[in-house]
Amino acid sequence: MTKYLVNRLLTMMVSLFGVTVIVFLLIRLIPGTIVEQMLGTEALTSYETIASLRRYFGLDQPIYVQYWEWITRVLQGNLGISWRTAMPVLQFIFSRLPVTIELTFIAILVAIFIGMPAGILSALKQNTWLDSLARLVALTGLSVPVFWQGTMLILVLSLAFQWAPAMQWVSPFENLVTNLNMMLLPGFCLGTASAAVVMRMTRSSMLDVLRQEYIRTARAKGLREWVVLTAHALKNALIPVITVIGLQMGYLLGGTVVVEEVFGLPGIGRLTLWAIFQRDYPTVQGTILFIAVMFMMVNLLVDLLYAFLDPRIRYA
């Protein structure tokens, strides 16, 4: 286990380094330099101003020096200052974090409580019309663009109940009812595709396990079918499902950008988008790096959990 852990951590460090390089190079993709972007079309800017701005952003330095200075600051927890709000980027991110975390949490619950039962049922009724229907519904769930699903739900609810997305976000600790009233629908939209993924994984994993010989053994020794299914089949079938759920959490971190935009929720995703359109590059870099690191942490935990649950992995 230790060897596996060390190995896993080492590869993660390499990836982490790569991620910081990509995030650093990201703003190099903009046409022109940051300075030109800032100055826009102001033709009157003198050559000295441009030169001093270039110096200010360190653009006169070789690129590896620029990276080194940036990464030392980042490692000290300094993601820079937002150009538009003059707020430290990290503080900016933390102020938006609760929304994104709550949204992801609700979406995961949706995925588990819809996806797992549907998958188990589908596997037990394999090749019946119920199975086909469940699989078609799951595929449709995977195919619906999340922003369109959100828009349609808003449309229906606003026509039927005069419901409208709330203007101001309220913390669940302040007023749970108001909070859930605004978060449940976005959470459901975000979780739909994941529910479909979980359903499909549960189904195939369950089918896989049911074909194993130890299940035949369990049945042969006269265990009741219910015991065979829960104590023997389900317990093992759920291991890969847990992995998939973990991986979905990472996917959801990307999906929140779209959902937060549709429902006007002040989370990190919408902050990223706002920063992109405002050309607030420190905030763009900060949010993307932050989400990527969160994503890697989740993946690490999932891998460790998997190795813990399935001994075949850690002794391989």
Next chain:
Amino acid sequence: MPENPVLDQLTIPKSNSFLRWLTRNRLVLPGLLIALLLTLAALLADVISPYDPMVVNVMAAFQPPSSQFLFGTDRFGRDLLSRVIFGARVSLGIGFSSVGIAMIVGGFLGLVGGYFGGKWDAILGRIMDIFFSFPLLLLAIAIAGMLGPGINNAIAVIAVVYTPFFFRVARGPVLAEREKEYILAAHSIGVEDRRILLRHILPNILSPIIVQASVTIAYAILTEASLSYLGLGTPLLTPSWGTTLNEGRTYLQLAPWVSIFPGLAIMLAVLAFNLVGDGLRDILDPRMR
């Protein structure tokens, strides 16, 4: 994977039993039909569209669906049906070309990396890992946000984020395949590496790549729609599905049809390619059945 069930299955169909082979999964054929119809609509957009999707007719703004405008009209009086048909051209065009690039680049790197192994394989693998360290949509949004909107930019962004998937799908089977005896035999009679790769290994790893391509086209269409909806994909005037949905949100209550039909089109297209990919995987990989 000691034996590759995917490959053994793929060799079974003869041309006359192809249809029966395809119908082993009930959902492949409908998916294939819808995908073909949409592709045809995209190709023949100029012929079958009732109106020019770009022509502004202010007198006909916000017309609800009627016999004259089947899907209604938008803020500028542009016919929505025509915009949805031309949207198929934009969305499928971006989907096919980006996935094509990702498949060729990722597939080639996976093939070469897996076959030769060693230092370059390790380096390639690490680079792909870095891409897998980002939530895919976020990476696409980040790159597209920096490059700015544009059809070519959208294609580039989507190709980049999906290349690692093809690398993985190609590399895995190559590792299994290169250890087999027929490769050893080919080596021993002095066949050169390039020939072994192209003539012996490539045909044998093609089926997982095709399945991956079909599923990836579905996701590429979805990614393009998301980017365009956020204002980061196709430019504003383009009649793409995502862009039209973006325009529709400001007058959702007033003209809901502008938000309904392009979304339905996206769903149908994504579902079609998902059905094909899923069905093919189902047929090719007996473990999933």
